[in-house]
Amino acid sequence: MTQPSILLDGQPVPFADGQTIMDAAMAADIFIPHLCHHPEFKPQGSCKLCTVKASGRYVSACTMPARDGMEVENNSPDLNDKRRTLLQMLFVEGNHFCPSCEKSGNCMLQALAYELEMLSPHFDQFYPNRPVDASHPEVLLDFNRCILCELCVRASRDVDGKSVFSLSGRGIDKHLIVNAESGRLADSDFSWADKAAHVCPVGVILRKREGFAVPIGKRRYDVEPIGMQVERLAARSAGEAYEDCGEG
Amino acid sequence: MSEEGFDAGRLDELLRPVVDRHGGEPGQLVQILREAQGVVGYLPAAALTAIARALGLPRAQVEGVAGFYSFFHLTPPGRYRVLFSDNITDRMLGSGELLDRLCNKLWVERGKVSEDGLVSVDTTSCTGMCDQGPALLVNGQALTRLSGERVERIGELIRAQAPLADWPAEYFRVDDNIRRRDTLLSAEWPAGAALRAAIARGGEAMLAEMKLSNLRGRGGAGFTTAIKWESARRAECHAEADGRPAARYVVCNADEGEPGTFKDRVLLASYADLVFDGMSVAALTIGARQGLLYLRGEYAYLLPALRENLERRRRSGLLGRAVCGQAGLDFEIDIHVGAGAYVCGEETALLESLEGKRGIPRIRPPFPVTAGYRGQPTVVNNVETLCKAALIALRGGAWFAGLGTKQSTGTKLLSISGDVETPGIYEYPFGVSVNQVLQDCGAGNAQAVQVSGPSGICLAMHEFSRSIAFEDVPTAGAFMVFGTHRDMFEVARNFAHFFRHESCGFCTPCRVGTSLVANCMDKIAKGLGTQYEINQVFKIHRLLHAASHCGLGQAACNPLFDTLQKFRPAYERRLCSLDFEPAFDLDQALAAARQMTGRDDPAAHFGLAARLPGVTP
Numbered sequence: 001m002t003q004p005s006i007l008l009d010g011q012p013v014p015f016a017d018g019q020t021i022m023d024a025a026m027a028a029d030i031f032i033p034h035l036c037h038h039p040e041f042k043p044q045g046s047c048k049l050c051t052v053k054a055s056g057r058y059v060s061a062c063t064m065p066a067r068d069g070m071e072v073e074n075n076s077p078d079l080n081d082k083r084r085t086l087l088q089m090l091f092v093e094g095n096h097f098c099p100s101c102e103k104s105g106n107c108m109l110q111a112l113a114y115e116l117e118m119l120s121p122h123f124d125q126f127y128p129n130r131p132v133d134a135s136h137p138e139v140l141l142d143f144n145r146c147i148l149c150e151l152c153v154r155a156s157r158d159v160d161g162k163s164v165f166s167l168s169g170r171g172i173d174k175h176l177i178v179n180a181e182s183g184r185l186a187d188s189d190f191s192w193a194d195k196a197a198h199v200c201p202v203g204v205i206l207r208k209r210e211g212f213a214v215p216i217g218k219r220r221y222d223v224e225p226i227g228m229q230v231e232r233l234a235a236r237s238a239g240e241a242y243e244d245c246g247e248g
Numbered sequence: 249m250s251e252e253g254f255d256a257g258r259l260d261e262l263l264r265p266v267v268d269r270h271g272g273e274p275g276q277l278v279q280i281l282r283e284a285q286g287v288v289g290y291l292p293a294a295a296l297t298a299i300a301r302a303l304g305l306p307r308a309q310v311e312g313v314a315g316f317y318s319f320f321h322l323t324p325p326g327r328y329r330v331l332f333s334d335n336i337t338d339r340m341l342g343s344g345e346l347l348d349r350l351c352n353k354l355w356v357e358r359g360k361v362s363e364d365g366l367v368s369v370d371t372t373s374c375t376g377m378c379d380q381g382p383a384l385l386v387n388g389q390a391l392t393r394l395s396g397e398r399v400e401r402i403g404e405l406i407r408a409q410a411p412l413a414d415w416p417a418e419y420f421r422v423d424d425n426i427r428r429r430d431t432l433l434s435a436e437w438p439a440g441a442a443l444r445a446a447i448a449r450g451g452e453a454m455l456a457e458m459k460l461s462n463l464r465g466r467g468g469a470g471f472t473t474a475i476k477w478e479s480a481r482r483a484e485c486h487a488e489a490d491g492r493p494a495a496r497y498v499v500c501n502a503d504e505g506e507p508g509t510f511k512d513r514v515l516l517a518s519y520a521d522l523v524f525d526g527m528s529v530a531a532l533t534i535g536a537r538q539g540l541l542y543l544r545g546e547y548a549y550l551l552p553a554l555r556e557n558l559e560r561r562r563r564s565g566l567l568g569r570a571v572c573g574q575a576g577l578d579f580e581i582d583i584h585v586g587a588g589a590y591v592c593g594e595e596t597a598l599l600e601s602l603e604g605k606r607g608i609p610r611i612r613p614p615f616p617v618t619a620g621y622r623g624q625p626t627v628v629n630n631v632e633t634l635c636k637a638a639l640i641a642l643r644g645g646a647w648f649a650g651l652g653t654k655q656s657t658g659t660k661l662l663s664i665s666g667d668v669e670t671p672g673i674y675e676y677p678f679g680v681s682v683n684q685v686l687q688d689c690g691a692g693n694a695q696a697v698q699v700s701g702p703s704g705i706c707l708a709m710h711e712f713s714r715s716i717a718f719e720d721v722p723t724a725g726a727f728m729v730f731g732t733h734r735d736m737f738e739v740a741r742n743f744a745h746f747f748r749h750e751s752c753g754f755c756t757p758c759r760v761g762t763s764l765v766a767n768c769m770d771k772i773a774k775g776l777g778t779q780y781e782i783n784q785v786f787k788i789h790r791l792l793h794a795a796s797h798c799g800l801g802q803a804a805c806n807p808l809f810d811t812l813q814k815f816r817p818a819y820e821r822r823l824c825s826l827d828f829e830p831a832f833d834l835d836q837a838l839a840a841a842r843q844m845t846g847r848d849d850p851a852a853h854f855g856l857a858a859r860l861p862g863v864t865p
Contacts, residue, residue: 086756166306166309170318172762
């Protein structure tokens with residue numbers, strides 16, 4: 001019996017029962033852009049960066065189960081154009097200023113913008129007012145960079161069992177909140193040892209008194225484009241502390 | 249009373265009965281928040297902490313749910329909360345001027361609470377009173393038929409701090425306005441007749457009649473009801489982790505939020521027994537013992553009558569244990585009240601809300617028929633669909649299939665509003681032409697009809713020969729008519745703002761895209777638009793269609809796309825001739841400085857202002 005497979009951009013990619021298009025692609029070292037997906041958490045399909053065309057329909061690769069013989073279009077001008085627009089939306093929705101960001105070079109949003117050749121934010125900036133939370137002794141929360149991927153929400157709830165983070169508000173007013181009546185991280189039971197402290201794909205959750213340990217230009221995505229790092233992206237796992245920014 | 253409007257020391261005392269009434273069940277969170285707000289006045293941080301503790305939920309989760317729904321207030325909202333219905337039909341009846349007038353009278357800025365904490369005035373999405381607008385909600389109570397005189401009086405009542413009970417009852421009157429009756433609206437069956445007929449047929453035979461009828465869902469999507477019922481009937485149910493026994497559920501979707509739709513309000517007000525009979529018939533057919541009716545918050549005024557009706561049905565043996573004397577046939581109905589979120593009309597978002605969560609549409613599959621409410625097989629049907637099912641139980645599937653067209657059997661209720669002589673509810677067999685409807689409701693000079701609300705389709709004059717049916721122009725019921733004197737650009741702009749307000753924010757394209765589109769429309773409205781903005785709207789339309797998580801996002805640009813195709817001059821006459829014009833307006837940016845310095849002389853303005861209508865340089 002032959003293993004079932006999907007046809008990803010014309011190339012046969014095998015998959016195991018229960019795997020999504022994203023799972024199959026990652027296992028085959030094929031890059032599908034994504035931000036809210038993380039192999040150790042239940043996929044939620046909210047960032048829509050992984051939108052692919054499967055059997056003629058636009059779907060999220062991270063939530064769509066693979067089916068034998070399914071034809072999937074991934075790396076095409078149409079899809080990459082849509083993904084670029086989604087990135088531009090994320091850039092103007094928050095306040096992203098890469099040159100002064102400690103996560104520059106280790107940031108997935110920035111890396112994808114390079115990967116998909118986003119040359120400008122294109123749309124008018126929203127300039128939302130999102131005060132930072134510097135209350136915690138170990139960690140700074142800079143909400144300006146939040147892309148609402150819910151990875152910290154999922155990590156804190158599902159792995160740490162603390163539910164430190166949650167989302168509130170609706171629509172364009174949706175925002176990340178902290179599990180404390182004061183709303184301050186210092187008044188929650190968050191700690192740097194939490195899984196949730198290490199899953200942010202952008203620069204919201206930052207360790208205090210530790211910055212620019214690795215110079216810009218030598219960081220993870222400075223060295224090699226994100227599209228070439230599928231193996232590492234696929235290897236992120238629940239048990240081990242996520243090898244954090246800077247050491248890459 | 250403290251300054252915040254509640255007594256912090258008594259918080260636990262106030263909240264305990266609310267939590268107890270719902271058995272401390274976390275799944276009842278939305279209902280608990282609603283009732284907690286009722287007793288406290290709003291939902292202060294301490295109340296959320298107390299509720300979280302009582303329910304054993306993380307506090308952030310409780311705050312997240314409270315922050316999702318428009319009618320929950322985390323800050324003191326004013327003792328009188330006035331919300332003008334902001335549908336385009338309300339605007340066409342002058343709601344904008346009335347809102348300004350009330351604000352002026354009360355010396356309050358729109359969207360802000362007055363300094364004495366007495367009142368706030370703002371807008372809300374369509375309240376479903378389009379046939380008797382302009383309408384508003386005051387502390388959740390619906391007011392209709394506003395006029396300048398009424399607004400003046402309302403201002404006085406608020407200033408005098410008169411309790412709502414002392415306001416003229418006439419202000420709160422809601423009419424049915426039934427203009428054309430067909431088989432459903434002329435039905436005069438006693439309560440329980442349909443249920444008894446279904447019991448006499450038996451579940452399997454009832455399902456066969458449903459198949460024969462070819463009834464399709466009346467909520468918009470038009471899915472065949474018998475297939476839903478059969479799937480739920482055949483689906484495995486399982487005992488839950490918390491020990492709840494395996495069960496199937498019937499959910500009545502009465503979250504009638506599509507702007508311009510108000511037929512379900514009339515059915516719930518005057519045909520409630522038919523609705524409950526329909527739920528009971530569905531329960532009998534799929535083997536459910538529990539029904540849930542999700543009533544949109546705007547219709548909360550119907551709650552006492554609906555609860556009374558359920559009590560009456562319990563007394564006459566139509567509800568509860570051994571329904572109609574049939575041993576083993578148990579069925580209960582519970583009413584859940586929404587809190588201002590259009591997206592909860594989407595069936596999986598509705599289920600999330602029923603479970604006490606943020607109303608985010610689920611990933612499908614699995615579909616509700618196999619994994620719905622609490623993960624159990626669930627049938628979610630529109631109010632009108634359930635009424636039709638009751639009629640099918642009474643009169644048979646073949647009779648029903650003889651009405652309407654082959655692919656769209658039966659009749660359809662239309663909620664007609666806008667530029668017509670007699671707005672209200674019209675029931676037609678499917679297949680009726682738009683022209684016929686326009687003639688019947690007295691729409692003399694229509695240039696366009698928005699069928700099925702903003703997420704539906706905009707028909708121009710040359711399309712009026714088309715017919716209302718799933719195979720031609722499908723509809724959930726809204727039918728908004730626009731006379732030749734109306735500006736179709738403003739219609740589309742109103743819809744763009746509606747979708748921005750109602751996007752749940754889950755996925756990137758809809759969350760950000762609806763804002764970008766609304767901004768584009770505002771820029772064009774200001775006279776700063778160019779072909780560039782039109783191209784933007786098309787581009788975002790294509791993206792939202794392709795990449796949005798649910799139907800809301802996919803449909804969000806439809807009205808713009810339609811009006812751009814069919815009423816392009818309405819856009820083009822606003823464009824400046826330039827290729828691009830920045831949205832940033834230096835003169836506008838200095839407004840705050842002018843206000844602070846108390847200056848408004850010509851030297852305090854920039855030249856650009858001269859070009860804008862209504863601004864004196």
